[in-house]
Amino acid sequence: MKQTDITAWGKALQAKLMAALDAAWAIFEGSNDPEELRRAGERMRFCGQLAVLARKVALMTPTPRVQPALAGPEPAPRGIDRLKSGRARL
Numbered sequence: 001m002k003q004t005d006i007t008a009w010g011k012a013l014q015a016k017l018m019a020a021l022d023a024a025w026a027i028f029e030g031s032n033d034p035e036e037l038r039r040a041g042e043r044m045r046f047c048g049q050l051a052v053l054a055r056k057v058a059l060m061t062p063t064p065r066v067q068p069a070l071a072g073p074e075p076a077p078r079g080i081d082r083l084k085s086g087r088a089r090l
Contacts, residue, residue: 006061013054017047 020043029041
């Protein structure tokens with residue numbers, strides 16, 4: 001079994017669901033048969049349920065971590081810090 005990226009999987013599933021919804025909507029627009037309309041309604045309901053489950057799966061995957069920025073150069077010591085430490089020459 002090959003590993004697929006969750007974003008690619010989600011986009012592919014979304015495209016399939018949209019195609020199925022478009023096909024069901026075309027049945028609604030072009031048919032008066034109650035049996036066909038019932039089946040198209042069931043398909044649309046199933047697509048909605050599948051979209052909810054796919055969204056839950058997508059939300060379970062962790063977001064990629066951003067590499068922390070490297071620390072900048074250390075600031076130069078201040079004269080007051082030398083005086084406070086007791087090692088400064090007066």
